[in-house]
Amino acid sequence: MKTRLLLLAVILGALACPMLAQAPAGSAAPPAMNWTAIAAFAMAIASGLCGLAQAKAAAAACEGMGRNPGAAPAIRFALLLSLVLIESLALYTLIIVFRV
Secondary structure, eight states: OHHHHHHHHHHHHHHHHHHTOOOOTTOSSOOOOOHHHHHHHHHHHHHHHHHHHHHHHHHHHHHHHHHOGGGHHHHHHHHHHHHHHHHHHHHHHHHHHHHO
C-alpha cells in the first residue's frame, strides 16, 4: 500500500511540475491552463476510488450479515448510509467538472 501511495505521489508530482513552470521572458501573457483535462482526471480518480470503496463496504456488509443474521437490519442501514456518503464524493466531483 505504501508503494502505491508513493507511486501516486510521484506521478502527480511529475504532472504538477510543468504546471508550475514560469512563462518565457518575452511572452506577453501566459498560456491558459487546460482545466478540463485536470478536472476529467480528478473525476476518473474519484469514480474509481468510489467504486472500490462501495465494493469493500458491500463485501463487509455481506460478511457481517452472514456471521450475525440477527444484526442484518442494523448492518443494512449502516451499509446504505455509507453508500450514500461514498456516492456523494463522485457527485460533488461531477459538479466541479461541469463548472470548470
